[in-house]
Amino acid sequence: MTVEPPLGMLAELTHRCPLHCPYCSNPLELAAKRDELTTAEWLDVLDAARDLGVLQVHMSGGEPLLRPDLPELVTRAADLGCYVNLVTSGLGLTAARLADLVDRGLAHVQLSVQAADATRADQIAGAKAHSRKIDAAAVVREAGLPLSVNVVLHRANHDQVAALIDLAERMGADRLELANTQYYGWALRNRAALMPTPEQLAAAEPIVRAATERLRGRMEIVYVVADYYERFPKPCMYGWGARQLTVAPNGDVLPCPAASVITTLPVENVRTRPLREIWYDSVSFGAFRGEGWMRDPCRTCDRRALDYGGCRCQAFMLTGDAAATDPVCSRSPQRPVVDAILAAQPEADVPDFVMRAPTVARAEPSRTQTRA
Numbered sequence: 001m002t003v004e005p006p007l008g009m010l011a012e013l014t015h016r017c018p019l020h021c022p023y024c025s026n027p028l029e030l031a032a033k034r035d036e037l038t039t040a041e042w043l044d045v046l047d048a049a050r051d052l053g054v055l056q057v058h059m060s061g062g063e064p065l066l067r068p069d070l071p072e073l074v075t076r077a078a079d080l081g082c083y084v085n086l087v088t089s090g091l092g093l094t095a096a097r098l099a100d101l102v103d104r105g106l107a108h109v110q111l112s113v114q115a116a117d118a119t120r121a122d123q124i125a126g127a128k129a130h131s132r133k134i135d136a137a138a139v140v141r142e143a144g145l146p147l148s149v150n151v152v153l154h155r156a157n158h159d160q161v162a163a164l165i166d167l168a169e170r171m172g173a174d175r176l177e178l179a180n181t182q183y184y185g186w187a188l189r190n191r192a193a194l195m196p197t198p199e200q201l202a203a204a205e206p207i208v209r210a211a212t213e214r215l216r217g218r219m220e221i222v223y224v225v226a227d228y229y230e231r232f233p234k235p236c237m238y239g240w241g242a243r244q245l246t247v248a249p250n251g252d253v254l255p256c257p258a259a260s261v262i263t264t265l266p267v268e269n270v271r272t273r274p275l276r277e278i279w280y281d282s283v284s285f286g287a288f289r290g291e292g293w294m295r296d297p298c299r300t301c302d303r304r305a306l307d308y309g310g311c312r313c314q315a316f317m318l319t320g321d322a323a324a325t326d327p328v329c330s331r332s333p334q335r336p337v338v339d340a341i342l343a344a345q346p347e348a349d350v351p352d353f354v355m356r357a358p359t360v361a362r363a364e365p366s367r368t369q370t371r372a
């Protein structure tokens, strides 16, 4: 098969983060500061990525603003002709810092929001962060940059979908992503606390639909479904090794941000192999590219060009076999694994969140607040 060059690169500059979100999709084992790529190494990665064809660079983390060399990295990526997006919690994004980044070529900011009000948002973030995010959004708008607001939805904030849309409007967002939690990394540990109820999902749908209509042309709304409840899986990454690569803080190069969960996958690193070789010739990127790896039922399924057999990481986490059909799929013989997880969801006595720090917060601020 012909392998196309990648379009985008997720550059995870650091795993360090001021927030402690229970839905964090970063791995259980975070890269230590001492293992992070140096400035010179990141500059080389950016050069190699552009040479490979990358046109969009998403500088992410953890919190990328914690890297003092962020301005230098933005300059290099922009000078190479890339569209540079900053994926941030907003903490530390002052007007002066942003003005400098914009001068250097930053094109877009994606800001995370945890809930519609400060009390609940700060509880979910495990930090006093919400009011600083409101300030960060104002700074982005004043700088004239396009703003995306990203909200991870779960049981403890799903009832706020309408209020979250209002908030994003007030923040002046051009785009709002309402993404139901995907259970990777730390989030998997909190699955029982995070899983929304079917009632919450049913209540959110018409709200999102009506808002999408009302705001058409002003604010785009992207709703990412709760795939455990769906009949078919998501087209994860638009195919393995097809459009994007991820470089982790320690230089590991992954076909998707969660791929380190697949313990059978030989992970490559920019310190030991050129990025071009990793993209075109490595075992890890070739493992699930195209359709040759598929078995039944995917191999002959009429949907295989639509969803690429679903998510390889989810298949591995739920079945122990990364080449299995994503068990979210109703045609998978292992769909009962997902059904059993849903059936075991507690209706009451939802467990506490396990935060990414020793702090513990309740999953649900109160029963009345979270009932949709």
Ligand code: SF4
Binding pocket: 232, 233, 297, 298, 299, 301, 302, 303, 304, 305, 307, 308, 309, 310, 325, 326, 329, 330, 331, 332
């Ligand atoms: Fe997609 Fe495979 Fe399910 Fe078909 S069987 S819908 S290709 S995951």
Ligand code: FES
Binding pocket: 184, 236, 237, 256, 257, 258, 259, 310, 311, 312, 313, 314
């Ligand atoms: Fe890794 Fe879906 S998250 S393939």
